[in-house]
Every structure is written in structure tokens, then in C-alpha cells.
Amino acid sequence: MVSPAAPRASGLRLFRRILREQRGAEPQLAAILLLGLVAAPLALLPALAMKIAVDGFVGGAPLPPLLEALVPEAVARSVTGKLVVAAALLVGVTVVSQLLSLARRVITTSTQARLMLGLLARIFPHLGRLSLSWHDRKGASDSTYRVLFDTAVIPEVVLEGLLPFLASLATLTAMSWMVVHLSWPLAVVALLVAPALMFVSWPFGARLRRQWHDVKALNSSAMSLIQEVLSGMRVVKAFGQEEAETARLLELGRQSLQARVRVSVTHGWFDLFMATITAVGTAAVLGIGAAQVKSGALTLGELAMVGTLLAQLYAPLHTIVGQIASLQSSLASAERALALLDEVPQVVERPDARSLGRAQGAVEFRGVGFAYEGEDVLHDVSFAVRPGARVGIAGHTGAGKTTLMSLLNRFYDPSRGAILLDGVDLRDLRLDDLRRQFSIVLQDPFLFHKSVFENIRYSRPEASREDVVAAARLANAHDFIAAFPEGYETVVGERGMRLSGGERQRIALARAFLKDAPILILDEPTSSVDVRTERAILDAVERLMRGRTTFIIAHRTSTLASCDRVLVLERGRLVLFAAPDSVRSLEELLLTSSVP
Numbered sequence: 001m002v003s004p005a006a007p008r009a010s011g012l013r014l015f016r017r018i019l020r021e022q023r024g025a026e027p028q029l030a031a032i033l034l035l036g037l038v039a040a041p042l043a044l045l046p047a048l049a050m051k052i053a054v055d056g057f058v059g060g061a062p063l064p065p066l067l068e069a070l071v072p073e074a075v076a077r078s079v080t081g082k083l084v085v086a087a088a089l090l091v092g093v094t095v096v097s098q099l100l101s102l103a104r105r106v107i108t109t110s111t112q113a114r115l116m117l118g119l120l121a122r123i124f125p126h127l128g129r130l131s132l133s134w135h136d137r138k139g140a141s142d143s144t145y146r147v148l149f150d151t152a153v154i155p156e157v158v159l160e161g162l163l164p165f166l167a168s169l170a171t172l173t174a175m176s177w178m179v180v181h182l183s184w185p186l187a188v189v190a191l192l193v194a195p196a197l198m199f200v201s202w203p204f205g206a207r208l209r210r211q212w213h214d215v216k217a218l219n220s221s222a223m224s225l226i227q228e229v230l231s232g233m234r235v236v237k238a239f240g241q242e243e244a245e246t247a248r249l250l251e252l253g254r255q256s257l258q259a260r261v262r263v264s265v266t267h268g269w270f271d272l273f274m275a276t277i278t279a280v281g282t283a284a285v286l287g288i289g290a291a292q293v294k295s296g297a298l299t300l301g302e303l304a305m306v307g308t309l310l311a312q313l314y315a316p317l318h319t320i321v322g323q324i325a326s327l328q329s330s331l332a333s334a335e336r337a338l339a340l341l342d343e344v345p346q347v348v349e350r351p352d353a354r355s356l357g358r359a360q361g362a363v364e365f366r367g368v369g370f371a372y373e374g375e376d377v378l379h380d381v382s383f384a385v386r387p388g389a390r391v392g393i394a395g396h397t398g399a400g401k402t403t404l405m406s407l408l409n410r411f412y413d414p415s416r417g418a419i420l421l422d423g424v425d426l427r428d429l430r431l432d433d434l435r436r437q438f439s440i441v442l443q444d445p446f447l448f449h450k451s452v453f454e455n456i457r458y459s460r461p462e463a464s465r466e467d468v469v470a471a472a473r474l475a476n477a478h479d480f481i482a483a484f485p486e487g488y489e490t491v492v493g494e495r496g497m498r499l500s501g502g503e504r505q506r507i508a509l510a511r512a513f514l515k516d517a518p519i520l521i522l523d524e525p526t527s528s529v530d531v532r533t534e535r536a537i538l539d540a541v542e543r544l545m546r547g548r549t550t551f552i553i554a555h556r557t558s559t560l561a562s563c564d565r566v567l568v569l570e571r572g573r574l575v576l577f578a579a580p581d582s583v584r585s586l587e588e589l590l591l592t593s594s595v596p
Contacts, residue, residue: 018157018334021119028111029158035104036167041174045093108159115155123151123340131346132411133372141224146340153333161327185288193281197274204270208328211263216332218256225249347413349431354424356433361387361518361549362422363408369416370403377403378572390550392560395569401553404569405521409438439517443524445508447496452481453488455507459515467514474543475510476536502533509540520550
């Protein structure tokens with residue numbers, strides 16, 4: 001079973017944090033609370049209507065002074081008139097209450113949507129600022145679940161939890177006052193229920209919150225599994241693992257079912273204790289009330305009014321106490337979402353970071369070391385590259401080639417040493433300016449589920465259609481794009497799977513041409529295409545490299561033939577940084593090199 005992290009904050013601290021996240025919506029929240037408070041005195045009037053109907057019809061008692069002053073004297077003195085007043089009061093209160101409820105619902109819905117958008121506007125960019133190592137460790141599905149589902153619950157904690165709690169507290173206060181006014185012994189007995197309910201609710205609330213953490217962690221794991229299987233469906237089918245993957249999903253579903261049953265059992269026991277305590281309180285009040293009617297201390301109508309008030313007294317009390325249990329799911333979600341906001345990016349921009357226009361492209365590594373999750377990946381790497389040079393990067397799998405380029409893009413910061421661009425430490429530059437200096441073409445290029453046009457323009461969103469077409473021509477991609485029935489508006493499918501590998505690669509090259517960055521990073525762009533497509537790609541790559549500092553991650557020595565310098569890594573150490581005449585012995589070097 002998935003073992004989620006235990007809740008880190010008390011309920012009170014978490015509530016305070018959630019309230020801070022609602023800044024800017026104070027007027028709407030105040031309006032919702034005001035509507036709830038107005039409904040509190042209205043909730044007293046049905047009990048008054050019951051008293052008028054019973055005492056006025058059975059005992060001939062007069063109307064309350066305020067109502068008697070508002071209705072004609074004939075109506076006030078007539079038994080039938082008193083019944084009409086009671087009925088009109090009941091209907092009028094119901095209509096007004098429903099109108100208030102409608103207004104509250106509309107304001108609540110719009111406020112919740114606004115708060116949700118505000119939270120998304122904070123959380124989603126924050127995810128982009130977190131380091132790649134964090135994303136590698138957590139995975140995309142957990143973050144997706146927190147953004148889509150956990151974040152949506154944060155406004156509900158206030159709108160469906162705190163505000164109803166305050167409104168119920170006002171109603172409870174008003175109801176208690178009326179019961180005290182009618183009979184203080186009954187009020188004492190009735191209100192003794194409140195501390196008993198609070199005493200029972202706290203341990204149940206803590207247990208429910210832990211159990212909801214289990215449920216949400218399992219839901220996140222199920223989403224991860226589904227996304228992984230759907231993304232790798234070709235592999236699943238190729239190895240005939242459909243049934244095995246289904247079994248994995250069903251096992252997670254079984255664990256989720258068991259976790260939800262545990263929540264239901266805990267919630268059921270809590271409801272049982274609440275119902276039993278309030279039933280004991282109701283029975284005690286009715287017993288004492290009946291004795292007071294018999295002794296003449298209460299009228300029958302007043303007892304009926306007390307009974308109605310008691311039902312309405314316990315309703316807000318149930319709401320107040322019940323929120324402790326029912327909000328635990330929301331609090332667990334809020335805690336998961338806020339934990340995401342609390343994650344500190346490993347790569348941060350300094351307050352005094354320098355702006356950078358277009359770089360010349362001089363790159364220098366000075367004694368760079370890097371550790372990933374406690375394990376050293378690079379050791380004391382030093383080299384310098386002049387502007388416009390072509391550098392081939394070779395080495396065994398796991399030697400640190402990709403890590404080297406990730407440090408250059410500042411996806412990570414080095415653990416030791418420094419990386420300089422045009423003589424300036426990357427950590428002293430504005431991140432946006434730094435990232436504009438690089439174009440990256442990967443071995444397996446990533447395309448979005450958008451049109452060809454949108455995928456190319458992704459590198460420069462303000463580019464015109466003419467600019468996009470020109471970039472596609474430079475990448476030798478225009479002809480096959482134009483041959484599509486929808487041309488540049490052709491949707492490429494998820495990850496570009498509607499296109500061939502060569503087509504995806506050339507669209508990625510067009511994206512790089514359009515960005516026109518001074519530094520280019522190529523990850524063996526021709527390793528998985530046929531010979532004819534390779535020629536078209538190499539022709540485009542040659543044009544793309546002109547005038548740019550270029551780093552080519554090579555898996556074949558032939559790729560290094562056009563490089564000015566060759567950089568070889570072995571177990572995170574630089575073992576060769578030499579001119580192209582070393583290329584001939586490169587294969588032998590990779591086969592025989594051994595760095596302690």
C-alpha cells in the first residue's frame with residue numbers, strides 16, 4: 001500500500017494558511033458570510049409560527065405584540081386569522097430564505113471559480129520553476145493530481161467549511177438565546193450536548209485526515225499508472241502485457257477501495273456517536289419539558305416551540321461538529337496542494353541578476369562538479385569554448401553528457417565550480433535571458449498535441465506565419481508539411497505520434513531555426529532515421545550550426561567529423577578535450593578507457 005507523508009500541520013495552522021491564500025476575495029467572502037448571518041434569525045421564525053398555531057388555536061393566546069401591531073384587529077382576534085398569520089409567516093420565511101440561498105449560491109460559485117484560477121496562476125508557474133530533479137523524483141502524474149484535484153479543494157475549505165461554520169455558530173447562538181428565554185433548565189440540558197460532541201469529534205477528525213491522505217495518494221498512483229500505460233501502449237502491446245497492466249491497476253483499485261471503506265467506517269462511527277449524543281439530549285429536554293408543562297411552567301405551545309427550536313438548535317450544532325469530520329478530505333487535499341507551493345526551487349534567480357541581450361557564445365566550465373540525489377555525477381570538469389565553435393560530446397551511457405548540457409542550460413546548478421557565458425557566471429544572469437540563448441534539438445524531439453504551425457512557433461510565439469514557413473524551409477520540412485491535407489494546421493497528435501521520426505525531427509529543427517539562438521545543442525538528431533531522411537536532416541543541421549556555438553552529443557563517431565573540438569566524458573570525468581584529429585582513435589578510447 002502507498003504510504004503517504006503524515007500531515008505536517010495542525011488543523012488550526014492549516015486553516016490560517018488557507019485563509020492567507022484567499023487574499024483579494026475579502027468582499028465576496030464578507031457578502032457570503034453576511035447572507036449566512038441574515039439567514040440565522042430567519043431560522044427562528046418557523047418555531048414562532050408553530051407557537052402561534054398551537055397556542056392561538058388551542059389556547060386562544062394572542063399574537064406576539066409586533067405581529068399584532070402589523071395585522072388588522074379582526075385578524076388578530078380571530079382563531080382562523082391567527083392560523084392564516086402563522087401560515088403566511090411560514091411561507092414568507094421560506095420564500096425569503098430560498099432567495100437568500102440562491103444569492104449565496106451564485107456568489108459562492110463565482111468566488112470559488114475566481115479563487116481557483118488565482119491558485120492555478122500561482123501553482124502552475126511554480127511547478128515550472130522547480131528543478132528537473134524534483135520532477136524526476138515526483139513524476140508528472142502526482143503533480144497533475146495536485147494541480148487539478150487537490151488545488152480545487154482549497155477554496156471549498158473556506159466557502160463550504162469556515163463560512164458555514166460561522167453562520168451556524170450565529171444560528172446556534174440565536175437558538176440558544178431563545179431556549180434560555182423560554183426555560184433555562186431546558187437550555188442547560190440541551191447545550192450540554194455541545195461539549196460532548198466536540199470531545200468525540202477531535203480524535204475522529206485526526207483519524208479521518210490520515211485516512212484521506214491514503215486515499216489521495218492511491219488515486220495519484222492510479223493516475224500515474226494509467227498515464228504511463230497509455231503513453232507506452234506500443235510497448236505494452238508489443239510484449240503482450242495488457243493483462244498484467246490491468247492487474248496492476250485493479251490492485252491499486254482494490255487498495256483504494258479498502259482505504260475508502262476505512263474512511264466510511266470511521267465516518268459511520270462518528271455519525272453514530274453524534275446521533276446518540278443528540279438523541280440523549282433531545283430525550284432529556286422532552287422529559288423535563290413535559291414535567292414543566294404539567295406543572296404549568298410552560299404552555300403546550302411553548303413546549304412545541306422548544307421542540308422545533310431543539311431540532312433547529314442541533315442542526316447548526318451538527319454542522320459545526322460535522323465540519324470537523326467532513327472537511328478532513330478537503331484539508332488533506334489542501335495540505336498536498338500547499339506542500340507543492342512550499343517546495344523551494346533549487347535553481348533561483350538572484351535579486352540583482354544581470355540582463356543579457358544576444359550572447360556571443362563563449363562558454364567556459366571551471367572545475368564543475370555536480371551531485372544528483374547525493375551521488376556525484378560530474379567531477380572537476382574544466383574546458384573553454386570560443387564563440388561559434390563546434391564541440392562534439394562523447395562518452396559511454398551514463399558518463400554525464402546530458403547532465404553537462406543540462407547544467408549549461410541551468411536546469412540544475414553545479415555543486416562545485418562555475419559555468420560562464422561570455423565571461424559571466426550563469427547564476428548572475430536573468431533566467432529568461434539565459435534560456436533565450438539556447439536552442440535544443442533532441443534525439444527524440446517532443447511535439448505538443450497541437451498543429452504543426454503551433455509546434456514550430458512554440459520557440460517564438462510572436463513569430464509571423466511567414467517566419468514559420470521560412471524556418472520550415474530552412475529545416476527541409478516545408479515540402480512534406482505542405483503535402484498534408486491541412487498543411488501547417490495539421491494536428492500532430494500526442495507527442496507528435498501522427499508523424500514519422502524524420503518528420504518530427506525536422507519540425508524540431510524548424511523550431512530551432514525560428515528561435516535563432518546563438519548556442520545550439522544537438523542530441524544525435526539523425527540516430528533513428530533512414531539514410532534519405534538523414535541527408536535532409538544533416539543538410540538542415542549544417543545550415544543551423546553556421547555562426548552558432550554548437551554542442552553535439554554524439555553516439556556515433558562519424559557525427560564528430562565536422563567538430564572543431566571533441567570532448568569525451570567517462571564516469572563524470574573529462575578524459576579528452578582535443579582537436580578533430582583525435583576522432584580516429586575515439587572508438588578505441590571509449591572501449592578501453594577506465595577512470596577510477
